[in-house]
Amino acid sequence: GAVVSQHPSRVICKSGTSVKIECRSLDFQATTMFWYRQFPKKSLMLMATSNEGSKATYEQGVEKDKFLINHASLTLSTLTVTSAHPEDSSFYICSAARAGGPRDTQYFGPGTRLTVL
């Protein structure tokens, strides 16, 4: 159990376009989802915390108008990179915290590799 999927797994887009990444918890409900990005050979950097039905909380230095997060249901959160530029190229990872249950853990998606040309 506790599977998190991301779609797409890999995307290449032109500079100036917008890209949407979906994060789904497949077999559990997640009241909280987190979005991270990871540059090569670096650790994960938290971008924002997303709670179902409310606005996301962004980390310092992350532009909320550029990285739009929607968490419309207990199983789906989306990250939209608006007007993408080459410096936005990165590995984007989501995680979902199980609502209730005996164990407080976060389950991670497989990641989305974004390349902006």
Added chain:
Amino acid sequence: DAKTTQPPSMDCAEGRAANLPCNHSTISGNEYVYWYRQIHSQGPQYIIHGLKNNETNEMASLIITEDRKSSTLILPHATLRDTAVYYCIVRVAGNNRKLIWGLGTSLAVNP
């Protein structure tokens, strides 16, 4: 949340136990120790967590010192598939609490 210190890299022979240390000398009484790992180009994977008692599951064992200032993750019989970056994170429990990631330990399991 308290900070952690891990060695940047370790090697282990296949079939042997891998013991990964983590120092968290400023850990608070209500902070848990979590271990995750990340295989190259994949999302992180939860391994185990504990408060003060030693814990064991199907993946690993977690040994926490009595003063809780350090811990060791033990992979009892390492395989090549255990090659990954291992992260030790301490934080207060709670599903909405964020994880702060350090650089972790890059474990190489050698044949």
